[in-house]
Amino acid sequence: MKINKPLLVFGLSLLLFLFWAQAFPVTDSVESNYALTAKEMVTSADWISPRIYGKFWYDKPVMIYWLLALAMKAFGYAELAVRLVPALAGAGGVALIYWFVAKVRNERTGLLAAVLLATSLQYLIIAKLIITDSLLFTLNAAALACFYLGYINHRGAARRWYLLSYPCLGLAVLTKGPVGVLLPGLVILIFLAWRKRWSALRKMRLGVGLLLFSAVALPWYGLMYARHGQAFLDTFFGIHNFLRATVSEHPRDNVIYYYPLLFVASTLPWTGVCFAGLGEGWRQCRKWDDLSSFLLIWAGVFVVFYSLMATKYPTYTFPILFPVIVLTACYLENRWEQKDFRFGWLMGGGLLLWYATLVFVGGRYLNGVLLAVYVILNVICLSAIMFGCGRFTGSKRFLPLAAGVIAGYLLFAALVVPPFGSDRSGKELARMLASYAHYQIGAFQFYSTAAVYYGGHRLTMLETGADIHHFRQHTFSWYAKYTMPVATVPEFLAGPGKLKMIIVKRSGWPRFKAETSGVASLEKVGQNAEYLFYRVRAI
Structure with a gap:
């Protein structure tokens, strides 16, 4: 039976990126925004207008939310389900680079490119994160790869490759917005200018391509404008694109x-x-x-x-x-x-720096016996790599190097990533709040969207009277991107509901005490290493 090599590369990469994903909680503040928006898409059954905290939200186009929501519909809201989407996109990127390099060079170079990409630090990280970038990477790369294959082929084959690039660009615009087509377009134009091959534009069938691109990218934008009008344009294109650039x-x-x-x-x-x-x-x-x-x-x-x-x-x-x-x-x-093979010292030095980085980061999240075990296992891996490199010659020395990189990553993913994620997630906070389901809950000068995602209990961010105006101004500023409920402590106390609780970070206790002095009576009802929990009522 003939093996589909790109599919095999895809499958192995997917296993790598999903390794121990079930132990990596959704983190604040970026990942939790995507996860909660997709969850609200499922619960509201509105697959057009993204929303968060019950409000329409125009931060990113809809593609990532569709994929996350589909994963949630199929597998629930657990970590493995939401991390499946970036892992699939990451595996797609690895399979794509193998396929592309195999076409323009040979299969061995393609496999080498796939291993290098899949084991690069940033790629390993982003293929695990619930953000748009893994998906955008693969779509932009697919569009530009198809363009280049069209450029080097002739007649019918060239036209087919060119046409394939347009829907990829459309999907990229549905993933990230205008940059999804702007930057690949600039790459193509500058390349054609450099090579003085403007005749290629005629072969690209721009008219048909524009129709394909528009059919993929524009319907959602049109529906959003029809539903939300100028508010969508001002927020999406103004704040989240123009403001970000300027x-x-x-x-x-x-x-x-x-x-x-x-x-x-x-x-x-x-x-x-x-x-x-x-x-x-x-x-x-x-x-x-x-x-x-x-x-x-x-x-x-x-x-x-x-x-x-x-x-x-x-x-x-x-x-x-x-x-x-x-x-x-x-x-x-x-x-x-x-x-x-004179470049061997570059690889060896990079591998030493790789393990040094993994151990350094591990030292920040592990301690005691677990840290000792982690360091010993990394030393064993590094020793095995050195032994393997001594046993092999020539290009075969790359095999133990690549295996060593993967082994170091697997140790890191299993032992360091879970506490790293827990340190940045509101999952534990959501668990502690489960006993206060009937309370109105405020969070003093912090917010955990992950706690809302895991617990379903909507929090109100409490700000001081001196700072609240930043969140209520309707000017063209970064504060406009915050859509969670915000109030002062007196406003929160005067709001609906008799049972109220405020969560305070230990570092924020002095300011919280000053803010509530003469305004509220406090009764401590719980605490952990990071938070203090107070039942409050107005005086």
Whole structure:
């Protein structure tokens, strides 16, 4: 029986990304927003207008919510169900890079690219996270891969590949918005200008392609405008697109070296050979090599575009991993063919840094015997890799290196990720609040959307009188993205319901005490290492 190799790569990658996913709780604040919105899509039976806390929400297009909601309908609201969507998208990206490189180079290089991508630090992380980026990565990569295959083929085959790229772009716009088509479009235009091949535009059948793109991308946007009018346009395109580009949400990150430093970390443990691959790609580009030129332009457009934006996020340049890994795989394959193994120290150094990173992060979330066991297991893995590299020669030394990276990741996923997730999740808070189902609950100067997702108990965020105006202004600012119920302590006490409780972080106790002095009587009813629980009533 003939094995479908892309499907096999997909299946193995899916198992890798889903490993121990059931022990990784939904975290605050980004993941929980997506999870709760999808949950409310299921419970409201409204599959058009995303909502959160019972209010319409225009943060992201609908694609990610549809997929999460379908997973919830099929498998419930447990962690494994919601983490299935990014894992599927991540596995799709790995299968795609194998398939693409096998077509433009050969199957061995394709398999190498798949392993490099699936074991890169940022890819391993994002394939587990409930965010849009894994899906956008695969859709944008599929669109650009189809374009390139159309570019290098002729006549009928070229037209088919070109046409396949348009629905991929449409789905990308349904996933992330305008950047889903803007950046791939810039890559294509700059590449054609660089190669002086404007004639390719005629072969792309732009008219038919625009119809395909519009049929996929535009109906949902049209329905949203018909339902919500200017409010949708102002919030989605204004705040979540234009404002993000012009006003930094995190000013401390708005530095020129943000993405170069991120690249070093995101490509671990293959950082050294990735830089070597980029260097080799540049040399080939100067020789007018089509593939190298296309891949470098692809990576360059994304980096330059997001470097110019005011808001910087770790996931914005995530899509450049595809072209960078393809260049790296081609570089390694060329070196192996030439029996040149001088790059081995780059891989060895990257692997040592990989394990050092895993142990360092593990030390922040583990202690005692468990930490000792974790460190010992990592040392054993590293020793086994060194032994394996001593037993193999040439390109076969990559096998123990790759196996060692995967082993380190599996240990990290099983022992470190669960406490890491619990530290950033409101799941335990939701469990503690289950005994207070009939209470109105306020959270003083913090909010856990994950607690709402897990417990179903809607919280009210309590702010001081001096700060509440930020959340109530209707100006063009970042505060407009917060849609949870917000009130002052006196307003909360005067609101509906006789039974009221306020949760306070221990670090916020002094300010809470000052805010409630002379306003409310407090009775402590519970506590844990992080929170204090008070039954309150107005004086």
